[in-house]
Amino acid sequence: MPARNPAVRVLAEEVEMMDFIFTGDSDASNPPKYALTPSGVAANKVLLAGVVSDVTEVNNEVGTVLATLNDHSGDVTIGATEEYSPEAAKFLKNLEPPQEVMVVVNIRTYEQDGELRQNVNVQEGEHGVIPQEEYDQWAYETIEQTIERLEDLDSEEDDRGPNYDPYLQYGEEDVEEVREIVSRAIENFEETR
Helix, strand or coil: CCCCCCCEECCHHHHHHCCEEEECCCCCCCCCEEEECCCCCEECCEEEEEEEEEEEEECCCCCEEEEEEEECCEEEEEEEECCCCHHHHHHHHCCCCCEEEEEEEEEEEEEECCEEEEEEEEEEEEEEECCHHHHHHHHHHHHHHHHHHHHHHHHCCCCCCHHHCHHHHCCHHHHHHHHHHHHHHHHHHHHHC
16 A cells, blocks of 8 residues: 655645646556645645635536635635546535635646646545634644745755755745745734734
8 A cells, every 4th residue: 555645734825836746756556746845845735725715617528616715825726627526526616705725635737838737636525614713723834834844945955856856946036935925924824813
């Protein structure tokens, strides 16, 4: 049985930046895929919490449902399809914005019309409505964890290889942008307290 990959807490605005996807080392026939965050963690799954501000049903053959999730850092579009993730699609479709939620997502990229695009897919059975207090606690802990990852980037060499190096995969400007995202998230969090 393969090792379980726990979801990593990430701020919405950093998720928007995640476009480096790589396949993990594994003997499995279907090895896990990871998205590298600009703050330096490889995530097979990402845990997001925030306020869903709108939900849209896209009229296509797979029944796509999209939602905008806002947290203290910004927003990200999340989605699910009735064909591949019927429970997650139903969850999104039944939300009554604005509503606090917690979701586990997979991040995948694809190329369309010469541009790199991103899918943030809600996982089956890994979503729910949460109370405001739980969202506030999640936001605080996620900001703390992002700060710790940024401090780790500054303090130690990472010998896991180039796939795990955010400076190599994203560049110093993107890492600095995450620092700005964290500052904005802290400011917005304090304003709501």
